[in-house]
Amino acid sequence: GCDFRLVFLVNCMIAKKGFSTQGDMLCVFYYVKGDFFMEDLANHTPTQPSADQDKPEEESMVSDEAAVDQAADSDGADASADADSKSSAKTEETEDDVQSMDDLMEMYEESFKQFEEGQVVTGSIISIDKDHVLVDIGYKSEGQIPIHEFLNEEGQPGVELGDRVEVMVEFWDDENEVVNLSKEKAEKVKVWEAIRVAYENEEPVKGTISCRVKGGFSVDVGVQAFLPGSQADLRPIRNLDDMVGQSFEFKVLKYNRKRSNIVLSRRVLLEAEREAQRAATLASIFEGKVVDGIVKNITEYGVFVDLGGVDGLLHITDISWGRVKHPSELFKISDEISVKILNLDLEKERVSLGMKQLTPDPWLSAAEKYPVGSRVTGRVVSLTDYGAFVELEEGIEGLIHVSEMSWTRKIRHPSKVVSANDTVETVVLDIKPDARRISLGMKQVAPNPWDEISDKYPVGTIIEGKIKNITEFGLFIGIDEGIDGLVHISDISWTKRIKHPSELYKKGETVQAKVLEIDKNNERFSLGIKQLEPDPWTTISERYDVGKEITGTITNVTDFGIFVELEEGIEGLVHVSEISKEKINTPVGKFEVNDPITAKVMNISSEERRIGLSIKRLEMDEEDDAISEYASKKESTTTFGQLLKENLEKLNSSSD
Secondary structure, three states: OOOOHHHHHHHHHHHHOOOOOOHHHHHHHHHHHHHHHHHHHHHHOOOOOOOHHHHHHHHHHHHHHHHHHHHHHHHOOOHHHHHHHHHHHHHHHHHHEEEEEEHHHHHHHHHHHOOOOOOEEEEEEEEEEOEEEEEEOOOOOOOOEEEEOOOOOOOOOOOOOOOEEEEEEEEEEEOOOOOEEEEEHHHHHHHHHHHHHHHHOOEEEEEEEEEEOOOEEEEOOOOOOEEEEEHHHOOOOOHHHHOOOOOEEEEEEEOOOOOEEEEEEHHHHHHHHHHHHHHHHHHHOOOOOEEEEEEEEEEOEEEEEEEEOOEEEEEHHHHOOOOOOOHHHOOOOOOOEEEEEEEEOOOOOOOEEEEEHOOOOHHHHHHHOOOOOOOEEEEEEEEEEOOOEEEOOOOOEEEEEHHHHHOOOOOOHHHHHHOOOOOEEEEEEEEEEEOOEEEEOHHHHOOOOHHHHHOOOOOOOOOEEEEEEOOOEEEEEEOOOOEEEEHHHHHHHOOOOOOOHHHHOOOOEEEEEEEEEEEEEOOOOEEHHHOOOOOOHHHHHHOOOOOEEEEEEEEEEEEEEEEEEEEOEEEEEEEHHOOOOOOOOOOOOOOOOEEEEEEEEEEEEEOOOOEEEEEEHHHHHHHHHHHHHHHHHHHOOHHHHHHHHHHHHHHHHHOO
């Protein structure tokens, strides 16, 4: 019928003192609880006192003193020493008993401890099975936790017997002595407490970005928190998926435990860090200093470099002594580079950077390395309408003008000869280091064929070649490799009127021509086809005498006269004033092409290749001849009446 807490205390005392009898146990209780406990036990197990116990206290004390005195007389000094030793030992034993009693009382009070639901306590693991883990939290019965709260990634419990863990009391039942505990909830309580402390003290918390969510990220800080996308970094993130799985420090902007809501910011910490770096950087940099930085952004006009909280601009013209089409050809975001500070404006916090200034200017020694007349090899880096730019070394480019690409060909565009990235051999024609210009030539690498062409084909030589091209002004005939000769349209025929050379010739046709002229300076080679035959105009006066009557075919009628073909390629002109004795404003409409016509040769000019004809003169001469002939046939005796009679008879006969 004893209270279970008293039984617990008895058991503890037995374990502490090693008591083995019920009598010892009763004495102890008597010492602790006095009459109350002794009387309570006496009703169940009465105890008889011994003879010594019935003696009065005074007699016992006298008897003890007598025994002591007798021992002292018989043993002398040794007995006295033993008594002192026993007394000391008794004192130490008394002190130990007092300490043991304090411990027992503490354990006794511990047994009365009460737990509240939601309270976090520390306990020891005493059992692990497939379903639960039993934890001793100092209560009369152990608490149990589902095994899944302890399983690791391999599916094994991550704890051992004897491990101490923090747990939360979920459910408490005194009657059935059942206690349900949770390790996970205890951890969350601890996390929320850490969140509160971090928020109040403005301290950072560590977390891992677990996944992307709408508007930002979900971050694991022990519990799930929200990181807005705008607070993830100092600048917009191109690929948000790259952030997943990374761990950072964050600042707690706000939290609400009831709603399980936590809002974090990484940007605030980065801005603070950058501000500290910026101040330190501005205090340490100066013009001319070489510093290391990280490529932060790339544009078409340059690169922005983070020097440590301060951004500097590396302009495209200061990246290299050579040609740079776009900075992205040389740099990538996050590249580490070394640059030189060219200009520093502390008030506006503007920093101009240079990279090419880390190496000497190659143009300072260009005149010595590339003297005029020297042969150099380079890479074609750019093409324009007027030529090709060739890089001889980084920072030094020369121009091959389109006119310096070939001795013989007319190059309309450099792309007909070279392409970008081609390696070409050239000759230095001119160099101006101050203007950073070098003139190069490709054709000078080979001998000039025009130096030999005049010896190979002197004027008057008859050559044979294929027609390579036909234009409205003539024919181009291939003579030698890369050299074409031109037969002008006026040198195709002595006599024919040719509107277009294609009327007589076709591309690819083989023809003969005579060398008329070679202009080495202008690289022109003149040929003639009509010169293969004698000029018919040189003997025209032998074939057509002035005053001779000729007949031809009208080839053209104009306002100023009529063109008459006398023979193939030879035409004469009947001027409008020589058509008739009557005044004619224009012969157009009165004469037709291909009509035959007879006229009189009035004049001939071989030099000007002209023959003047006249119809009017021919008619007048015919009338004069008729009158003269008629007059010579009549006798002097003939009268006017006879003549009249004869004429009338002729008229009558003609009318019949």
